[in-house]
Amino acid sequence: MQLLxxxxxxxxxxxxxxxxxxxxxxxxxxxxxxxxxxxxGVMWKGAFGSMNNIAETLLKSTPLIxxxxxxxxxxxxGIWNIGAEGQLYAGxxxxxxxxxxxxxxxxxxxVPVVLVAGALSGALWGGLAGFLKVRFGASEIVTTIMLNFxxxxxxxxxxxxxxxxxVGKFPQTAQIAEAAHxxxxxxxxxxxxxxxxxxxxxxxxxxxxxKSSRGYALRTVGISPDAxxxxxxxxxxxxxxxxxxxxxxxxxxxxVEVSGLTFRLYQxxxxxxxxxxxxxxxxxxxxxxxxxxxxxxxxxxxxxxxVMQMNAQVPSVLVSVIQGVVLLSAAxxxxxxxxxxxxxxxx
Amino acid sequence: MSETxxxxxxxxxxxxxxxxxxxxxxxxxxxxxxxxxxxxxxGKTVLxxxxxxxxxxxxxxxxxxxxxIVLRSPKDAIKRGIGMVHQHFMLVPTLTxxxxxxxxQYPPWKILRQMDKVETRIEKLSREFGxxxxxxxxxxxxxxxxxxxxxxxxxxxxxxxxxxxxxxxxVLTPQESAALLHFLKEMAGRGLTVIFITHKLEEVMQVSxxxxxxxxxxxxxTVDTAEVNPRKLANLMVxxxxxxxxxxxxxxxxxxxxxxxxLSIDDERGLPAVKGVSFSVKSGEIVGIAGVSGNGQSELALxxxxxxxxxxxxxRLCGKIANDLTPRELSHLGLAHVPxxxxxxxxxxxxxxAENFILHDFDSPPFAKNGFLRTGTITAHANEMVGRYDVRxxxxxxxxxxxxxxxxxxxxIARELHRNPRLLLVNEPTRGIDIGATEFVRRQIAAQRxxxxxxxxxxxxxxxxxxxxxxLLIFYEGRIVGETxxxxxxxEEIGLLMAGKSMETNSVTK
Numbered sequence: 106m107q108l109l110x111x112x113x114x115x116x117x118x119x120x121x122x123x124x125x126x127x128x129x130x131x132x133x134x135x136x137x138x139x140x141x142x143x144x145x146g147v148m149w150k151g152a153f154g155s156m157n158n159i160a161e162t163l164l165k166s167t168p169l170i171x172x173x174x175x176x177x178x179x180x181x182x183g184i185w186n187i188g189a190e191g192q193l194y195a196g197x198x199x200x201x202x203x204x205x206x207x208x209x210x211x212x213x214x215x216v217p218v219v220l221v222a223g224a225l226s227g228a229l230w231g232g233l234a235g236f237l238k239v240r241f242g243a244s245e246i247v248t249t250i251m252l253n254f255x256x257x258x259x260x261x262x263x264x265x266x267x268x269x270x271x272v273g274k275f276p277q278t279a280q281i282a283e284a285a286h287x288x289x290x291x292x293x294x295x296x297x298x299x300x301x302x303x304x305x306x307x308x309x310x311x312x313x314x315x316k317s318s319r320g321y322a323l324r325t326v327g328i329s330p331d332a333x334x335x336x337x338x339x340x341x342x343x344x345x346x347x348x349x350x351x352x353x354x355x356x357x358x359x360x361v362e363v364s365g366l367t368f369r370l371y372q373x374x375x376x377x378x379x380x381x382x383x384x385x386x387x388x389x390x391x392x393x394x395x396x397x398x399x400x401x402x403x404x405x406x407x408x409x410x411x412v413m414q415m416n417a418q419v420p421s422v423l424v425s426v427i428q429g430v431v432l433l434s435a436a437x438x439x440x441x442x443x444x445x446x447x448x449x450x451x452x
Numbered sequence: 453m454s455e456t457x458x459x460x461x462x463x464x465x466x467x468x469x470x471x472x473x474x475x476x477x478x479x480x481x482x483x484x485x486x487x488x489x490x491x492x493x494x495g496k497t498v499l500x501x502x503x504x505x506x507x508x509x510x511x512x513x514x515x516x517x518x519x520x521i522v523l524r525s526p527k528d529a530i531k532r533g534i535g536m537v538h539q540h541f542m543l544v545p546t547l548t549x550x551x552x553x554x555x556x557q558y559p560p561w562k563i564l565r566q567m568d569k570v571e572t573r574i575e576k577l578s579r580e581f582g583x584x585x586x587x588x589x590x591x592x593x594x595x596x597x598x599x600x601x602x603x604x605x606x607x608x609x610x611x612x613x614x615x616x617x618x619x620x621x622x623v624l625t626p627q628e629s630a631a632l633l634h635f636l637k638e639m640a641g642r643g644l645t646v647i648f649i650t651h652k653l654e655e656v657m658q659v660s661x662x663x664x665x666x667x668x669x670x671x672x673x674t675v676d677t678a679e680v681n682p683r684k685l686a687n688l689m690v691x692x693x694x695x696x697x698x699x700x701x702x703x704x705x706x707x708x709x710x711x712x713x714x715l716s717i718d719d720e721r722g723l724p725a726v727k728g729v730s731f732s733v734k735s736g737e738i739v740g741i742a743g744v745s746g747n748g749q750s751e752l753a754l755x756x757x758x759x760x761x762x763x764x765x766x767x768r769l770c771g772k773i774a775n776d777l778t779p780r781e782l783s784h785l786g787l788a789h790v791p792x793x794x795x796x797x798x799x800x801x802x803x804x805x806a807e808n809f810i811l812h813d814f815d816s817p818p819f820a821k822n823g824f825l826r827t828g829t830i831t832a833h834a835n836e837m838v839g840r841y842d843v844r845x846x847x848x849x850x851x852x853x854x855x856x857x858x859x860x861x862x863x864x865i866a867r868e869l870h871r872n873p874r875l876l877l878v879n880e881p882t883r884g885i886d887i888g889a890t891e892f893v894r895r896q897i898a899a900q901r902x903x904x905x906x907x908x909x910x911x912x913x914x915x916x917x918x919x920x921x922x923x924l925l926i927f928y929e930g931r932i933v934g935e936t937x938x939x940x941x942x943x944e945e946i947g948l949l950m951a952g953k954s955m956e957t958n959s960v961t962k
């Protein structure tokens with residue numbers, strides 16, 4: 106019974122939420138004068154119709170899974186990191202720098218260096234908000250949003266000025282060294298090893314949260330800081346760690362984008378992965394294993410919508426609507442139950 | 453016999469699978485004080501919330517003044533003259549007494565014009581009933597007892613003639629309680645009907661004409677209070693013999709385990725809450741701290757357990773100065789702590805029962821190895837503990853939030869006593885739990901004392917202090933204002949001390 110119920114919590118409700126969202130989206134399509142069946146058919150094909158489409162879907166899922174796993178840790182620890190977007194940029198900047206500066210290194214050293222640089226930079230960017238929270242009680246929701254602006258604008262500054270490519274024509278950096286590129290895993294598609302890395306990060310964060318002593322401490326902090334202090338847990342250190350871990354995962358996502366896909370840094374390198382990542386984590390009830398599935402779902406919606414726009418002339422904005430309705434109906438189906446009660450207990 | 457004012461027939465109420473009322477029938481007579489007695493979860497509050505229109509029954513009828521009625525909301529109930537004062541007051545602290553009383557009764561544009569009239573009427577009402585309330589005083593300046601009077605006044609102002617009170621004395625000092633009971637008797641004499649929800653036997657005996665005992669959502673019996681005694685009522689409530697009084701200590705006291713000298717502790721806002729107290733607790737004795745809650749007891753408990761910092765003075769645990777030790781270091785020195793607020797601190801509600809058992813030991817052997825939790829050991833430990841401490845559950849993987857308060861508290865007690873502490877600090881160990889669990893918890897605390905632990909018991913329930921302690925310290929405004937043996941005959945003096953009335957001597961001896 107208990108098991109059945111938890112399966113229901115994990116699978117049935119999110120699925121139902123997606124179904125409702127597709128239904129609502131379908132009605133909107135009819136009103137806008139499109140055939141929902143055609144549009145969804147094109148969308149499905151766009152997401153999963155060929156090897157290449159599947160690869161593109163997984164490519165878009167990769168940063169979402171990385172960010173979602175990290176945010177699952179933050180949200181379970183009771184700290185509301187809204188700054189994954191900024192942390193992604195911080196990671197992308199550091200990874201690009203590493204990829205441009207250390208050109209002489211062989212791939213088996215340079216790739217890890219680039220990834221670690223991205224993760225560290227994101228962890229510091231996130232950890233800064235954590236520090237402000239623990240030291241001065243500044244709301245992490247406010248500071249992380251501010252730090253988003255700061256990171257995004259700083260990136261714009263860097264790629265139009267100090268880090269602009271030698272040729273100087275476009276607001277973008279030079280290419281990173283070839284040795285810094287992530288190996289492809291499904292030639293001829295663009296899918297790279299970063300996807301496997303994201304699965305690994307999801308698994309590790311899952312083990313950390315639910316199977317380790319530190320995870321127990323973090324979850325206790327997230328549910329009830331009073332109980333955590335009573336248990337002898339250092340609440341401030343927990344919050345700082347959660348913030349650094351989630352920032353690190355987002356920074357890693359930025360590094361993976363640069364070293365796996367774009368090979369250089371430019372403005373708007375992320376189409377909002379950091380914000381979608383919040384939805385990905387919440388929809389998975391802050392369980393990193395669930396994040397793999399919700400991450401692929403959101404990745405599929407993204408890649409499918411691009412094809413839908415091209416082939417059925419349906420504006421891809423519609424997919425934002427569907428994503429929004431997925432979240433709303435997920436809330437209605439009680440997927441976020443645990444998260445919400447956690448929040449109440451905090452007060 | 454006087455006429456029936458309200459009659460409940462076969463009330464049934466279910467909440468998503470849990471049955472709160474399984475067909476309760478009840479008759480209340482006009483002008484009587486009728487106690488509704490039962491353990492937590494017996495269905496008292498739910499039943500009365502139906503009468504007040506807060507819940508709709510699944511089936512059953514309410515017959516009020518001879519005709520069946522349907523109450524869709526509290527507004528309906530008030531219109532018909534049924535009022536309820538909840539356990540938690542529903543007052544706006546920043547508004548005045550009058551403003552609170554008329555809140556929601558008039559449309560906003562009428563309130564200002566009516567205010568003078570309203571205040572006169574409230575003043576008249578409060579004089580008439582001897583409630584002594586200034587209608588212009590802001591509510592946050594009033595004491596808890598006065599706030600309760602405002603709630604009652606509000607009901608009277610609305611013209612209520614059936615008044616339901618949900619555990620009204622839980623927050624009052626003995627004197628305030630006595631005043632309330634006296635007032636209710638007088639009101640009943642004037643024709644007001646009172647339904648009084650409680651689980652305190654003494655109050656039932658003092659105040660009620662008749663009492664209905666509920667157990668497990670069913671009515672056990674309605675009896676005339678004159679024909680029963682507390683023991684009989686307790687048995688009806690639990691359905692078996694209960695023994696709440698614990699035998700006093702048998703062994704001799706040993707060495708000093710906790711010694712406190714000139715200790716001062718500030719509260720959360722930085723205001724002094726404990727102001728230079730000194731006392732000691734020896735092994736093999738239970739020292740009770742009596743006082744109306746909010747007089748520094750909570751801060752004392754937090755300070756002694758490393759959860760609040762010490763402003764000045766010192767305390768020693770097992771001879772070692774412990775002012776600056778962390779909760780964990782104190783626990784290694786032999787301190788166990790049953791916190792006041794079970795839900796906020798004692799347990800982690802969304803965690804499983806098994807997870808709750810390792811709250812202090814989640815990162816040390818045998819429950820953790822190389823940083824990973826050892827699920828098998830944790831489950832086995834939990835299974836052993838719930839067996840030994842008689843926790844009623846369906847499995848240790850269940851969320852602890854699903855257990856009753858009594859069973860949650862048993863988990864806390866089991867976890868803390870299992871460490872076999874030198875000093876056991878228990879704060880409100882039986883608040884909000886049923887009488888069966890209360891008996892069990894008290895027996896465990898007394899047994900721990902008998903094995904040689906020193907026990908510091910903080911409680912706002914005098915009955916509990918008498919039932920368990922060997923001696924009492926009385927707290928008032930952060931100071932110890934008296935020390936007495938824990939004997940029931942001294943209740944008058946203790947009550948006075950708790951209310952801050954200084955006595956000729958500060959210490960009552962034999």
